[in-house]
Every structure is written in structure tokens, then in C-alpha cells.
Amino acid sequence: MGNLKKKKHILFIAPGFILYTIFIILPIFYVFYLSVFEWSGLGEMKFIGLENFRTLFFNERMAPTMFNALKNNLKYLLCVWLIITPFQYLIAYLLYIKIPAYNYIKFMIFMPYVISSAIVSFFATLLFDPNIGFLNKIFEWLGHPEWQSAWFGDPDRAFKLMIVLIIWQGAGSGIMIFYSNLMDISRDIMDSCRIDGCNEWQRFFRILLPLSLPSCASIITMSTIWALAIFDMPFILGGANGGVNGCLDFANMVFYRYTFGSGLNGKSNLGFGASICVLMFVIMLFVTVLQNKFLSKFEYDM
């Protein structure tokens, strides 16, 4: 029986293994491979070494676009760390202490998570469109036309508005994960903390935060990775060219434009697109490792 049992697992694993290897693992290697070639997608592939990366960083037309996009990615990542994640944690805490109507709030705050980015952007158009948008109409009606704005057409505002929309749509998932981590903290600890008479601030900073942080590390890692790969929202809101003055341009959109769009110098080069992917991949790896080093400092022995 032991022998028979040893073979059977292959039948269970094989279908998943084959599909996963072809469509998830192989592409990662393939993209590295492609990045050292010049290739239009048809015909011969020309090996050019690191030339694609040189273009990316030093070409006078390409480099400013790329650095602007990376700057926006970094800006967004900082927003994730310093605004979105703390906001999620705060809401999770409010739900945890059962503020009035918390069940309703929990239900409603998570709802936009199931709505697609295309529709969220559509709602944004309803509210913020400079001509027919709801907000400008309201300001006109209130007799304050000076409050009106081009909103997403205004490079100073577009990024902030996008963050607001992302919070509205996506914060729910993080809130729920933080909330369930808070709920997992042992009842005994909470009881003894009450008996010892610690106040709410102490309880939050000395007990809840440190105890729930380790289990939050994985969600923070995931949101970092997704922050570096952001695409849908800025693409739909700002168009393929990344909004006014590239204020909504991100690495992934640059990749999309130069790979599936017109290409640099009107010449399609898939290898160049691949090199942008490799760059994103390396940055993700770097940031994730760095972040895990930082987060592991907070780990407690439970």
C-alpha cells in the first residue's frame, strides 16, 4: 500500500502543476529572457544584452517618462504605507471596539471591494467631471463657482483624488484583515489588561498594536507588491498617457504603452517592454525584502 500511495499524489498534483508552471512560472523566466533581446514580435530576435535597460535609464526621451512613473509609484507606495494602511488599521480598531452601528459600517465599508475599478472610475466621472460632474454642479448651485475645479484635469489634484478613490474602493479588504487579526487576540490578555486598569491608549499602543502587527505583516507585503504594480485606476482615470503632465503615470502604464501601444520611436520592441517588467520585478523584490527586514523587528514571541 505504501508504494501505491506514493505514486498517487502525482495524479493529484500534476494538472495544477502543469498549468501553474506554464502560465505563472514560465512567464517570469520568459520575461527575463526577452528583456535582453530586440524583437518586434515577428521575425528574428536580436540579442542586444543590456541595451534595453540602457535605453530605459539614459535615452533622453525615455528616461524622463520612466523616472516620472517610478516617482509616482514611490509616491503611491508612501501613501499606502503612511495613509492607507494606518487608515485601515484605525477603522479596524473602531470596529473592534464596537462603535455605534458598527455592523452596518462593516457591511457598507467593505462593499465597494466587490465593485470593479472600471465602475469606480465611472462613479468618479459622475462626481468629478468638470462639465457635467455632480460636485461642480453643486458648487454652482450653492453660488460658489470659485470652488469648482477641473479635478482629474488638474495635475495638483488628480493624484490625491485617485488616492481617495482607491481608499474608497480598496480599503475594505485591509480593514477586514486587520479586524480579524484584532479579534484573534486572546480574550485572556484583554481581560487581564482590563483588570490591571490600563486605559484605552495604553491598551491600543502597548497591547493591540504590537500583538496584531506580526499577523499584519503579510497583508502589508501584499499591498506593497500591488502598489508597485498599480494599473487599472490611473489607466481608466487618466487615460493611457497617464493624465495631465503624466501626473497619473506609473511604471506599469509605461510598460503597457511601449509594449502594446506604439512603442518607442514608432518601432515595436517587445524586449524593451520586457525590460520594464524586469525592472518592476527587481524593485518589488528589493522593497519586499527591505520591508520584511523592517517588519520582523516588531515580531513578538506569542
Added chain:
Amino acid sequence: MKRKQSGEILSPTAKLARAVLAAVLIVYTLTTVFVIGITLLDSLKTKGDLVSNFVGLPRALSFESYRKILIEDIFLKYFKNSIVLTVCGTAGCTFIAALTAYGISRYDFKGKSFLTAYFLVGMMVPVQVSVLPLFLILKKIGLLNKLPGMILVYMAGISMACFIFQKFFKTIPVALEESARLDGAGDFTIFFRIVLPVCKPVIVTMALITAIQEWNDFYMPMVLLGNKNVKTLTLAIYQYISQFTRYMSESMAAVIITLIPIIILYFVFSSQIVEGLTGGAVKG
């Protein structure tokens, strides 16, 4: 999981602060109701009514915009495409993930821990990085711009589900399977007759999470399904809103039609969706 508030007596200031915060959050959540409501009302206006009366009740109910997208455009086709993709992708992905996770966690073999780690890689690498190779691979095997190609890609994305299933299998005792084995049941009979039924709650939550992601997916269908005949709902909506002033009333109706299934799903299964997302389905 119901827990009473720890019984402490709150000072009036703390109580007030909580009430104020709750009020702020309630107003915040009302934006959701507001935007969906406006869209619903606007979708029921005639085009003329919509332009002059963007915010407000329709002067007369009209289903013109629905008629336009359903009959004049091939919106039903997009709807069908989305359904086919989501149903096949979700069923395939969940089933394969369950199979794989079962194979890894219930059998002893060399390279077990390697495989566990191997299947996790997909969670750490967003598809955006590998979309270009996917495009080329699908082109090579002739499945680019075809629904089956997209479904295969969805079915391959088993990392998350596989991880959750493995965690779940650790919590169910092997005794049941062992006794079935003594009764002469084969490995696959055990899997289908005993293991899958026990997994039902996890299957439901995983399927819900996967289905929502696939229904809402924008980037992959945009790249991998370029043909008009295989467009999904989200792509159709994108197409409408990129020419918003021209297709204003159409986009309202399109958004409502896309929203309805997902909102119903949310109202019915919200706790399962949250559980699936937080991994709560497999916690002790």
C-alpha cells in the same frame, strides 16, 4: 465569534467621541448608496432628460438606455462572455487548487516543502509582470483573443486557493479517509466522496473570492482578449466611459447591469466573502 464589549464603563467623552466617529463613517458609507442611486436614476432617464437634469429624479421613466445597449449593442454577448469566463475560471481554479493541495498535504513524498513554496510564488508576483509572456504564449498556442485561453490563465492562478486549502486540510483529521481506505475505497473516490463534501464551506468562500476578482478583472482581458466578440463587461464599460459624453445614458445602464449580479452576491454572501478574504474560513 460574538464577543461582548469588555464590560468597561466608558466616560462620557469617550462615548461622544465614538458616536461622532460612527456618524462620520456612516456619512462616508452613504457615498456608496449615493453614487449607485444616482446611476440607477440616471439610467432610467431619456437622453434629453439626462443632459438637462443630471442629478435628480427622472421626469418620466424610460428604458431607452437599456434597450440601446441590449439590442443595438451586443451587450448581452459581453454579459455572456463575463459569465462564461467567471464560471469556468472559478470552477476550474477552485477544483484544481483543491486537487493540488490535497496531493501535497495528504501524501508523503520528496520535495513536498519545495512544492509548497513553489505554489506560493504566484501570490508574490502580480500578473502585470508576466502579462507580456502570457500574451506570447497564448498567441503561440492559438488561444489569444479566445475565451478558453483566458480561462486557462485563470485556472492556473491557484496560489492563493491552494494555500488556503492546504491550511484547511491540516485541520481535518485523516481518520475518516483512513477508514474509507480500509473499506477499499480508492484515492479518487475518497477525494470526491469524502474530502470535497467536507471542504464545502472553504470551496464556497474561495470560489466567491475568485469569482469576484475574475468578474471585475480589467487588465488581463484588455490585453488577452482584444477581439470585440470576446469582450467582457468591464471592457465594455471602459469603452463607454472613455467616450462618456457620447454614451452617457448607455454607460449608466451598462454599469447598473454589471453591478446587479455582484451586489446581489455581496448581500447574500458578504460574511463568506469576508471570511475568504481574511482566511477566517480555515481558522480553528
